[in-house]
Amino acid sequence: MDQDVAAKEQPRYIKLNERDNVAIVVNDFGLPAGARLASGLTLRAFVPQGHKTALVDIAEGEPIVRYGEIIGYALSPILAGEWVDEPRIRMPEAPALDKLEISTAVPAPLPPLEGFTFEGYRNPDGSVGTKNILGISSSVQCVKGTMEYAVKRIRAELLPKYPNVDDVVPLTHAYGCGVAITAPDAVVPIRTLQNLALNPNFGGEILVIGLGCEKLAPERLVPEGVGDAIVRMQDEAFDGFGAIVEAIMTQAEARLKVLNTRKRETCPASDLVIGLQCGGSDAFSGVTANPAVGFAADLLVRAGATVMFSEVTEVRDAIQLLTRRAINEDVGRALVREMAWYDSYLARGGADRSANTTPGNKKGGLANIVEKSLGSIVKSGSSAITGVLSPGEKATQKGMLFAATPASDFICGTLQLASGMTLQVFTTGRGTPYGLAAAPVIKVATRSELARRWKDLIDFDAGKIATGEKTIEETGWDLFRLILDVASGRTKPWSDRWGIHNDLTLFNPAPVT
Secondary structure, eight states: OOHHHHHHSOOOEEOOSTTOSEEEEOSTTOBOTTOBOTTSOBOSSOBOTTOEEESSOBOTTOEEEETTEEEEEESSOBOTTSEEOGGGEEOOOOOOGGGOOOSSSOOOOOOOOOSOEEEEEEOTTSOEESSOEEEEEESSGGGHHHHHHHHHHIIIIIGGGOTTOOEEEEEOOSOSSSBOTTSGGGHHHHHHHHHHTTOGGGTTOOOEEEOSSOSSOGGGGSOTTOOSOEEETTOTTOOSHHHHHHHHHHHHHHHHHHHTTOOEEEEEGGGOEEEEEEOSOOTTTTTTHHHHHHHHHHHHHHTTOEEEEOOGGGTGGGHHHHHTTBSSHHHHHHHHHHHHHHHHHHHHTTOOGGGSOOHHHHHTTOOSHHHHHHHHGGGGOSSOEEEEEOTTOOOOSOEEEEEOOOSOHHHHHHHHHHTTOOEEEEEESSOOOOOOSSSOEEEEESSHHHHHHTTTTOOEEOTHHHHTSSOHHHHHHHHHHHHHHHHTTSSOOHHHHHTOOOOOOOOOOSOBO
């Protein structure tokens, strides 16, 4: 870090709640020892950007408070102006799931927001897509190479004939054989694959490629009432690899013809299904990007849309703040159910919630998963939580939903697509090239320095909140309008412009045989 640059800037810090006894440094390169803050506090040591300094003396064993909540306890005395880094903090226990308040602070309904629309693709089932894509599912990993070969030919030979179709996307995965297909937890990957094919961006044109001997029979991936939508490589009618590929291309072209007739039409914002996620988080995530996303999420809820936030381990330590917002006891109990299931899942693997926090998170100023969780849940906004989805379950209601997923970017994205998400808003403080082929991803930077440095990877800069150039409300409205533009195809996010997309990754908690 360039401490000479840091020394020339006006020292700035952010204290989020009047109860906080720590604050984070705003300056791009941190602040050196001797820097005097507006409050009169003088730093006793260099504090990197996003990291915490003590605002008052904190005795050994006393709580360290950020967001008005306890994020840990001092392992030794901490003097005002010292750097409060991870080794100085003892992490508290996770909130006990049997002692949570449920539906005790349900927010009043937000006033409706009318008149906002986007240009989307209306489907026969009433759902609306933001892209027009041919998705080709696979029932087993064995066919991945064949599918990718066929898709390469489809893109080169067929797609130019159907200019209204955006792309052909293979929904490949590492599942289908060598797995305990009847194990109770196998419902997660199977349900995910079934619902992925139903994502509104695929227009209802189902095509499944199977091998023929796999445990996950391809018929299980085709919804009832859909006709011949399966190509089995082991079908004895095929004479060689070329014949198999030609069969895939014939089936694909029939569906491309249908998809090519789709046209964008004006749809109310209530038809949107938006996923919220964060990756490469830092201490600014809960100060800039996530609050702006939360404000935009409230606008979407007011407009009647479906909005989902996820990542169980990144809400577990702040679950007491979410159960209070559950619209009724059933929703609150469903939140507890998903937390308890994941606690058990981690315990079976010999891990705990602290395994979530990455080296990059810590370098960005997040001391532990408690602090990370408090910043993560801010993107859920302030509206009531109206529903809870188990992993890969399809969303059927409007409002703010919790869709239970692991925190892995790739698994979370895959599960949100299965839940029906048609556009994702992704916040990052450290930076990531993450993208999804099946849905546009708007990447939101927590810091202006990252947005400037990654000007052709980051779509939206929320860092101006930290410097006082913009308010959370102004930034949230800007993001809301960008969501409508991206959903309409008027603005293309950088991951789509470059064509950089992550593979789909199934969550499979069931045994592998």
